[in-house]
Amino acid sequence: MTEKPARKERYEDILKQVEEAVRGLESGTLGLEESIDRYEAGMTALNRCKQILDQMEKRIEQLVQQKDGTLGARPLEAAEPDEKPAAPRRSPRATESPEVGEGGRRKKADGEVSA
Numbered sequence: 812m813t814e815k816p817a818r819k820e821r822y823e824d825i826l827k828q829v830e831e832a833v834r835g836l837e838s839g840t841l842g843l844e845e846s847i848d849r850y851e852a853g854m855t856a857l858n859r860c861k862q863i864l865d866q867m868e869k870r871i872e873q874l875v876q877q878k879d880g881t882l883g884a885r886p887l888e889a890a891e892p893d894e895k896p897a898a899p900r901r902s903p904r905a906t907e908s909p910e911v912g913e914g915g916r917r918k919k920a921d922g923e924v925s926a
Contacts, residue, residue, distance in 0.1 A: 822863045828856040 832853025835841055841849060877883050 820859070820863065822860060822867075825856050825859050825863070829853050829860065832856065 832849045835849045836846060836853070875883055875885055
């Protein structure tokens with residue numbers, strides 16, 4: 812009979828365990844022994860969350876603009892100081908348009924913002 816591979820722990824699932832432990836402790840309805848058990852379980856889950864975050868941080872890559880203007884990917888900790896992070900591409904907002912002033916009001920031809 813073939814064994815199933817171990818299920819990969821998900822950060823979100825472990826974080827729920829931390830949240831459940833906190834809710835139980837904050838409820839004020841637990842006895843001393845159960846409170847200590849919940850605290851230990853919560854701290855164990857919290858430490859596992861930290862381990863997972865550390866592992867994920869090592870995997871994160873930062874896009875950097877090379878000296879020739881092209882974009883390249885490097886591990887976050889290996890980005891050189893003279894390289895600047897690539898600016899994220901995003902669509903302009905209505906308030907960033909030259910024809911639109913603060914609060915989305917249209918600018919008049921002379922540059923004043925209409926009310």
